[in-house]
Amino acid sequence: MPFENVLIETHDGVATLTINRPKSLNALNTATVAELCLAVEQVADDRSVKALILTGAGDKAFVAGADIAEMAHMASPAALTFSELGHRLGDLLESLPIPTIAAVNGFALGGGCELAMACDLIYASEKARFGQPEVNLSVIPGFGGTSRLARRVGPHRARELIFTGDLIDAAHAERYGLVLAVLPPEQLLPHCREVAKKIAGKGPLAVSQAKKVLAAGADLPLQAANALERQAFATLFGSRDQKEGMAAFLEKRPPRFEGH
Numbered sequence: 105m106p107f108e109n110v111l112i113e114t115h116d117g118v119a120t121l122t123i124n125r126p127k128s129l130n131a132l133n134t135a136t137v138a139e140l141c142l143a144v145e146q147v148a149d150d151r152s153v154k155a156l157i158l159t160g161a162g163d164k165a166f167v168a169g170a171d172i173a174e175m176a177h178m179a180s181p182a183a184l185t186f187s188e189l190g191h192r193l194g195d196l197l198e199s200l201p202i203p204t205i206a207a208v209n210g211f212a213l214g215g216g217c218e219l220a221m222a223c224d225l226i227y228a229s230e231k232a233r234f235g236q237p238e239v240n241l242s243v244i245p246g247f248g249g250t251s252r253l254a255r256r257v258g259p260h261r262a263r264e265l266i267f268t269g270d271l272i273d274a275a276h277a278e279r280y281g282l283v284l285a286v287l288p289p290e291q292l293l294p295h296c297r298e299v300a301k302k303i304a305g306k307g308p309l310a311v312s313q314a315k316k317v318l319a320a321g322a323d324l325p326l327q328a329a330n331a332l333e334r335q336a337f338a339t340l341f342g343s344r345d346q347k348e349g350m351a352a353f354l355e356k357r358p359p360r361f362e363g364h
């Protein structure tokens with residue numbers, strides 16, 4: 105299904121969603137967030153897709169935030185609906201059974217930083233800038249920034265970024281552990297595709313279980329998280345792919361995983 109503000113491309117088991125409103129630095133208005141939700145659902149329904157990359161159109165921005173022009177006149181009920189839609193998108197990305205990668209090619213501010221943080225892995229171009237500048241507008245992060253930033257960089261750094269609204273460059277974000285690596289702009293997408301393709305070649309059930317256990321375990325006491333891991337580990341031994349993966353190792357040949 106074609107969208108107005110989101111481009112979808114799929115190659116070699118990797119889907120790339122590009123947020124495509126470059127004139128507004130890919131700001132997220134309601135229509136774009138709704139399209140992103142649909143696009144992520146579309147990816148979820150395509151069993152040939154094994155990894156998802158999210159990026160922004162143009163060379164300036166990943167996403168410069170929620171659309172301020174649209175939000176400017178919202179009253180509280182509309183703001184709540186908008187925030188719920190943004191949270192729905194974050195939840196959809198996190199519950200996708202495949203890994204998601206944010207390729208942050210420029211500004212990732214407010215809702216843009218929040219969108220990147222709803223992805224499993226974040227890589228940045230040297231031109232990327234991150235921040236939660238909502239306090240400049242006298243609001244707070246509304247798409248999961250208070251919770252996800254604190255989990256990503258720790259509560260102390262999250263407080264500083266959210267209270268000051270300061271932007272940090274890619275190197276700073278890498279020091280904070282917010283991004284995994286910083287790449288020259290032209291190498292960002294190729295690098296993300298390489299990582300995605302590598303993951304796409306692994307046992308998809310294993311990758312999916314790992315994603316689930318890592319996410320659920322992060323909010324649990326250690327013993328409960330370990331119990332989840334034991335259960336998922338054992339469950340995978342009921343799959344054909346586990347037999348295939350171990351047989352392939354013993355027979356010294358590449359595995360042929362089918363996702364069963």
Ligand code: DAK
Pocket residue numbers: 127128129131132168169170171172173182183184186187190211213214215216237238240241243244245246247
């Ligand atoms: N929304 C709408 N338009 C935006 C935008 C945004 N977030 N960011 C940029 N644009 C538009 C600009 O208005 C401009 O449009 P024209 O004037 O050309 O029509 C165009 O993109 C180019 O931007 P600039 O001319 O400003 O470009 P510069 O290179 O000079 O500056 C900048 C780039 C990224 C530093 C600057 O554009 C900027 O500061 N943008 C705003 C960044 C920002 O504050 N982002 C956070 C937005 S707040 C909630 C739900 C969600 C949220 C909060 C609450 N609830 C409902 C509870 C989340 C909030 C946010 O994300």
